[in-house]
Amino acid sequence: MPKTHPARRTTIMDVARAAGVSRQTVSNAINSPERVRPDTRSKVLQVVDKLHYRPSSAARTLRHQRAGAVGTELNAVADQPSDIALPFLTALTLSAARHACHMVPFASKEAFPLLSGYQDMVRRRLVDAFILTDTHPGDPRPAWLEEAGIPYASFGRIYDDPTRGYWADVDGAAGTQMAVAHVAASGYQTVGFLGWPAGSAVGDLRREGWAQGVKEHDVAAGPEGSAPQSLPEALRAAEDLLDGLAVGDAVVCASDVLALGVHQAALARGWTPGADIGITGFDGSPVAHLHSITTLTQPLDDIAEHLFTILDHQLAGSPEPVQAALLVPTLDVNTSTKITPKKGTS
Amino acid sequence: MPKTHPARRTTIMDVARAAGVSRQTVSNAINSPERVRPDTRSKVLQVVDKLHYRPSSAARTLRHQRAGAVGTELNAVADQPSDIALPFLTALTLSAARHACHMVPFASKEAFPLLSGYQDMVRRRLVDAFILTDTHPGDPRPAWLEEAGIPYASFGRIYDDPTRGYWADVDGAAGTQMAVAHVAASGYQTVGFLGWPAGSAVGDLRREGWAQGVKEHDVAAGPEGSAPQSLPEALRAAEDLLDGLAVGDAVVCASDVLALGVHQAALARGWTPGADIGITGFDGSPVAHLHSITTLTQPLDDIAEHLFTILDHQLAGSPEPVQAALLVPTLDVNTSTKITPKKGTS
Numbered sequence: 001m002p003k004t005h006p007a008r009r010t011t012i013m014d015v016a017r018a019a020g021v022s023r024q025t026v027s028n029a030i031n032s033p034e035r036v037r038p039d040t041r042s043k044v045l046q047v048v049d050k051l052h053y054r055p056s057s058a059a060r061t062l063r064h065q066r067a068g069a070v071g072t073e074l075n076a077v078a079d080q081p082s083d084i085a086l087p088f089l090t091a092l093t094l095s096a097a098r099h100a101c102h103m104v105p106f107a108s109k110e111a112f113p114l115l116s117g118y119q120d121m122v123r124r125r126l127v128d129a130f131i132l133t134d135t136h137p138g139d140p141r142p143a144w145l146e147e148a149g150i151p152y153a154s155f156g157r158i159y160d161d162p163t164r165g166y167w168a169d170v171d172g173a174a175g176t177q178m179a180v181a182h183v184a185a186s187g188y189q190t191v192g193f194l195g196w197p198a199g200s201a202v203g204d205l206r207r208e209g210w211a212q213g214v215k216e217h218d219v220a221a222g223p224e225g226s227a228p229q230s231l232p233e234a235l236r237a238a239e240d241l242l243d244g245l246a247v248g249d250a251v252v253c254a255s256d257v258l259a260l261g262v263h264q265a266a267l268a269r270g271w272t273p274g275a276d277i278g279i280t281g282f283d284g285s286p287v288a289h290l291h292s293i294t295t296l297t298q299p300l301d302d303i304a305e306h307l308f309t310i311l312d313h314q315l316a317g318s319p320e321p322v323q324a325a326l327l328v329p330t331l332d333v334n335t336s337t338k339i340t341p342k343k344g345t346s
Numbered sequence: 347m348p349k350t351h352p353a354r355r356t357t358i359m360d361v362a363r364a365a366g367v368s369r370q371t372v373s374n375a376i377n378s379p380e381r382v383r384p385d386t387r388s389k390v391l392q393v394v395d396k397l398h399y400r401p402s403s404a405a406r407t408l409r410h411q412r413a414g415a416v417g418t419e420l421n422a423v424a425d426q427p428s429d430i431a432l433p434f435l436t437a438l439t440l441s442a443a444r445h446a447c448h449m450v451p452f453a454s455k456e457a458f459p460l461l462s463g464y465q466d467m468v469r470r471r472l473v474d475a476f477i478l479t480d481t482h483p484g485d486p487r488p489a490w491l492e493e494a495g496i497p498y499a500s501f502g503r504i505y506d507d508p509t510r511g512y513w514a515d516v517d518g519a520a521g522t523q524m525a526v527a528h529v530a531a532s533g534y535q536t537v538g539f540l541g542w543p544a545g546s547a548v549g550d551l552r553r554e555g556w557a558q559g560v561k562e563h564d565v566a567a568g569p570e571g572s573a574p575q576s577l578p579e580a581l582r583a584a585e586d587l588l589d590g591l592a593v594g595d596a597v598v599c600a601s602d603v604l605a606l607g608v609h610q611a612a613l614a615r616g617w618t619p620g621a622d623i624g625i626t627g628f629d630g631s632p633v634a635h636l637h638s639i640t641t642l643t644q645p646l647d648d649i650a651e652h653l654f655t656i657l658d659h660q661l662a663g664s665p666e667p668v669q670a671a672l673l674v675p676t677l678d679v680n681t682s683t684k685i686t687p688k689k690g691t692s
Contacts, residue, residue, distance in 0.1 A: 030469050030470060031470065045465075045469070048469055049465070053469075069450075074432070074435065074436045074439055075436075076436045076439075076440060083632070085432055086420070086431055086432040086435075089420065089432075089435075089451065090420045090421075090422045090451075090453050093420055093422075093451050093452060093453045094422060094453050094454075094455065097452070102450050102452070102472055103450070103451055104415075104448050104449070104450060105435065105436075105439045105449055105451065106439060106443070106448070107436050107439045107440050108440075109440065119391075119395070123376050123391070123394060123399075124376060126448055231636050231637070232638075257636070260636075267613070267614075268613075286429070286632075286633075287632075287633075287636070290577050290603070290606075290633070291577070292578075
């Protein structure tokens, strides 16, 4: 054991005295940095470290009867986890700190998403609330959580009752509409669409935005195709789609993997993405960045912040729910929609 | 508030009485399922839910003076987070539950990895220990954590003092050696190597395995090239490398992104990956799966389990450290090393 540790446990008053500030200032310096001047915080934290002061989060939790934590399930079953799962968890982790709590991930090899993992977290009292992802029609979690009186907020609509105000989602239709506006303004002629097979709620909305976009902008509607989220199938669907298009046209896609299929199919027939054919993806995933594909990036920081606002309201027992939020993605323009690539620049 | 909630807070004794078991059995059913028969556990958990019993984790924590949690930093700064960061966090989350604790991720937009985030987690007493990732020569974290007496274990060698037993890592040299053995056995003739620029500890070890492999197996050593972890640069380096190779040869790569560069460069000259040129990557990332590239998958579950064994020893105050572990990756064979692809199979 290091010799510098004091024999008696250091208290918050020891720190306050040594730093020449109030007990509340010490507490704020540790837990609510935004309430303290930076130089004061720095002085207090130096004393905290010198005296080896460790506030007892357990005692604090017991006082408030709160775990101070929000649970979220990681998908341990999918072969290919969602490309945005990690950036979203990172956004949640940063938001949590601003809302004086922390995230506790959990996972199960059994099934995803099912209730047992949520029940275990509640029984062990590790969290006060949950953030849901991968919502879908027939999802049992919202009803179970409401029945049990456990606060939650959802990334993705609550499909069985979208009037519930407990969610934030990306506006898929607005996104693909923006993509059409962008390729129209860039000078592409006819705009086709590669989506997922009809019937997926997310995919259908993204298709709707494309259909609306070609009506509103000065471009012709090209052919439509669909494929599941797999590169070989996207590639096959893209080959058929490109047969109905010509150099100077564009394809708006419902995902980055579908856009990669169009990208590879274009290269296979000697068309340069961007110069010969416009291609847009959706999600802002590493796949799009790796292959320089223009994409619609989800506003994950804003979504995380809105979900914590929803949770704060529920935890405070506020009777008026916060409004659900439909947030517009950002268009990240890359080589795949540059019709006249400049030579000689890196 | 739901009417079914009892007015008095339900205690563990209420549950034990209603389920006809001992208090310890109730505690085990919730916290240590492996110690209880499945039918007993199921009976106890039914009573737990019926009586709305919530064990107080805060009281338990205060008794043990432990947070029961392990912190790990998420990289909120990198444009392209590591492909295996999410699968590794999922593996840690599953291991944590087996070791009666949970993970608490933290992140900072300021810098990665620096000490301030770790100091904040310790000051707020949210965790008892840390799991480090992205270790590198000159990493300040191991020395600071040891000085402060905080248990930790590292995914990746502690480069400044690898004799420390606080780490588990993948055996990169053994991996690329396996890749050479595999392409040699598959019938490829000459085996080249595409690595990262010399000087990165991880990359140098992966190159060493290739060099050793071509000595031990019945193949000729082909040319070597290098590129940073970026697709355009990997593509350029791969074009040069392929100029020195012929149909029937193979390239072992230090990463999946580098392997994708070889894959794209091969397609550009009309060579079919697998049938005309063998290609292996490293890391088992989504990029490799997406493009059907043979890869070396890191044994993340075993690494997570070893790290928790290290932490358990430190938390128990055991004087003998657990041995560091160098774990061999798994070769996942895919189309890119199938020299005679079978026709007509899916």
